[in-house]
Amino acid sequence: MAARVIDGKAVGAAVRARVAEEVAAYEAERGRTPLLVTVIVGDDPASEIYVRNKHRACEEAGMRSAHHGLPAGTSENELLELVGELGVDRDVDGILVQLPVPDQIDPDRVVAAIDPAKDVDGLTPVNAGLLAHGMPGLVPCTPAGVMELLRHEGIELEGAEAVVVGRSKLVGVPVSRLLLAANATVTMCHSRTRDLAEVCRRGDVLVAAAGVPGLLGADAVKPGAVVIDVGTNRTDDGLRGDVDFEAAAGVAGAISPVPGGVGPMTIAMLLVNTVAAARARV
Ligand code: GUN
Secondary structure, eight states: OOSEEOOHHHHHHHHHHHHHHHHHHHHHHHSSOOEEEEEEESOOHHHHHHHHHHHHHHHHTTOEEEEEEEOTTOOHHHHHHHHHHHHHOTTOOEEEEOSOOOTTSOHHHHHHTSOGGGBTTOOSHHHHHHHHTTOOOOOOHHHHHHHHHHHHTTOOOTTOEEEEEOOOTTTHHHHHHHHHHTTOEEEEEOTTOTTHHHHHTTOSEEEEOSOOTTOBOGGGSOTTOEEEEOOOEEETTEEEOSBOHHHHHTTOSEEOOSSSSHHHHHHHHHHHHHHHHHHHOO
8 A cells, every 4th residue: 555544533633632722712711612502303323423423522622512302203494493593592602403304304494594603514505605705604514624634734735636526515515615715726526427537537636525435446546646535435344435445545645544534524623613603703
C-alpha cells in the first residue's frame, strides 16, 4: 500500500478539544453553555447510534444536549410544531432533525421550518443559499469535515482538479461549493455520468459521496491523488465506504478509511457549528 492513511479520529479529536476550549470561554462570558437539541422520528437503529454519539460528544466538550424521540407515526404537522417551538425557545442554540424521517413526513418541509440561525446541520434553504452565494452561514457538517481533513493534510486546493462523486444536498452539492470557494476546479459526477472512472481519474482530490459500497476502484484514482471517502454503507461485511480501500490505496497518495475517516469529523463539525450558532445569537 502506497497511500498515507488520513486519521479522521485524530483530526476530529483535535477539533473537539478546540471546541471544548471555546465552550469554556463562552461559558465564562455568558454564564451558560450552548444547547443542542436533537429530534428522531421513529426507531431507526442507525439514527439512534448516530444521535447517541452526538450527545456523548456534546457532553465531552462541556456542552448541553437534549433529545426528543417521537413515535414512528408522528405526523408532519406535529413535527413542524415541535421544530417551531424549538426555534423560538431562547435556550436552544442548535436544532438537528435526524434524517431519514418516516414516509408520511416531507423532509424538505421539516428542514425548511428550522430557524436558520439554529440550523447546525446547515441544510435549510437559507444556509444552502448563503453557501451557494459564497456568504457566511452554517455549513453542513460532513462537507465541513471533508474540508477540515484536506486542510489538516495540507492539500493545496487552489487550481487543483477536484472530482466529487454524488450530488446530495447533505454532501455532494455543499462539498462542491466549498471546494469551488477554495478555488479548486470542480467536476461533479453522479449516477448518470458516463465513464465514471475516467472522469474520476482527473481528480487531484477525489471525494466519494455516492452511497454505493465499493463503487470506486483503483482505475478511478489518479496516481498520488487524495481520496476522501464519505460513504458509510452498512453491508453484510460491516461498514463500507464508496471506495475499494485496498485497491485505491495502491494508487492514491493519501486516503481516508471507513470507518475512522470522515465519520468522526461530522460530529466534530456539528459541535463547531453549535458553538458558532450560540455565539452568533444575541
Ligand atoms: N442522517 C445522516 N447524516 C445526517 C446528518 O448529517 N444530519 C442529519 N440531520 N441527518 C443525517
